[in-house]
Amino acid sequence: MPNRQLPTLTIEKRDSPTVCVAGRWQVHALTRPGVAKDIKTTLSGLPKDASLHWDLSHIAALDHIGAQWLWNTWGRKRPQRLALPQRYEQFFKRLEKTGTLTLPKKTTQPWYAPASLARMMNIFAEHVLSFIGLIGQLALDLGRFAARPQRGPWKEISANIFHIGYQALGITALVGFLIGVVLSYLSAQQLHTFGGDIYLVNILGMSIIRELGPLLAAILVAGRSGSAITAQLGVMRVTEELDAMLVMGMPHGFRLIMPKVIALAISMPLLVVWTDVVALIGGMFAAQAELSLSPTYFLQSLPDAVPLANYWIGIGKGVVFGCLIALVACHFGLRIEPNTESLGQGTTLSVVTAITIVILADAVFAIVFKGVGFY
Known part of the structure; x- marks a missing residue:
């Protein structure tokens, strides 16, 4: 049966x-x-x-x-x-x-196909236009804030400085110290081969203060705080808090985006200085262990080895990098759809884009200031 x-x-x-x-x-x-x-x-x-x-x-x-x-x-x-x-x-x-209705067949085309390239260019153009619009709205909000500072979002700015700046001191110090140690050891080995031990201060000072310090701090902040900003705005989109703010007459730009941009523009230069100091301390200890260069000689030679213009270039990079990271994070946070899959994809794309833009901006700084800060 x-x-x-x-x-x-x-x-x-x-x-x-x-x-x-x-x-x-x-x-x-x-x-x-x-x-x-x-x-x-x-x-x-x-x-x-x-x-x-x-x-x-x-x-x-x-x-x-x-x-x-x-x-x-x-x-x-x-x-x-x-x-x-x-x-x-x-x-x-x-x-x-x-029964006569059939589902359309899903055709996959390689990324280099004309249709795929056209679609990618349209998406890129859409992101660029939206980003430019975000910058324009930020300019209007900054003008409104400057006209009536007593009604500005001071509490939001203070809270963002605490979360973005103060809470990032630990990780930036740890990574900066290790980078300084590694760079000092590698440079010392090569310089000792040619008898140029005294030039270790020049290499560490110029590379950390002008390039590695600002870039390292920006990458860490983009991965740590940039992802947090995107995720925060994305969750507000999922829980419909952004829509509720518009219903209550609270604009997103003035209450959410501008405080984060201002906070990062203030915090990033301070984090750059902090990262520079800790990285130089790490390099100084490694120099003493590897080449027997005393900390006193290191500190006395550093001002002469690194012209003052390099400090200002590093601080200027911190301000620009902070604004770019905040704008990119807010841009992708506001574009997240009200579902969990879009939240994960948007956060990942935000971090990758922020780091890429920071590196491109650093390349622009290197080209623009190629003749500044050298004897």
Whole structure:
């Protein structure tokens, strides 16, 4: 006796070949292990004969999934010879009305295909225009803030300085110290080979104060605070807090974006100075251990080795990098859709874009100030 709980297909030799369909053609039965494979094997062995007779009178139960399976087997049309109980007629009548509708095939094109390149350019142009609009709105909000500073979002600015600046002192100090130690050890080995031990102060001072300090602090802040800003705005989008702010007449730019930009513009130069100091301390200790350069000699030689203009260039980089990180994070945070998948993708894209823009801005600084800060 066949199991009436499982869907089965058997071919019988009557007046003409007959396919007997029996069992429970329902989703919970069709998804049992091995059932679908057995049915597909039987279907592949059916003769390609238009006069094939289908007998569905022994089906114990049928749902839309089972009916769709049989409908696809028939080539989306009723066979000429079909024994179908009346109680199942409604399933196939519904499929006859929609059976000609097919889902569009999803075509994947390589990224270098013209259509893919055009789509990527459109998305890029959309991001650029939206980013420019965000900068314009920020300029208007800064003008409003300057006109009436007593009504400005001081609490938001103070809170963001604490979260973005003060709470980042630990990680920037740790990474900066290690970078200073590593750079000092590697440079000392090469300089000692050529007898240029005293020039270690010049290499450490110029590389850390002018380049590595601002860039390292910006990358850490982009990964730490930039992702937090994007995630915060994204969660506010998911929980509809942004819509509630607009209903209450509270603009996003003045209460959310401008405080974060101002806070990062204030915090980043301070973090750059902090990172520079800790990295130089790490390099100083490594220089003493590797080349026996005393800390006193290191501190006395540093002002002469690094012109003052390099300090101002590093601080200026901190201000620019901070504004760029805040704008990029807010840009992607406001574009997040109200679902968790978009939140994760937006946060990841925000961090990657912020780090990329920071490196590009650093390259622009290097080109613009190529003749500044050298003897």
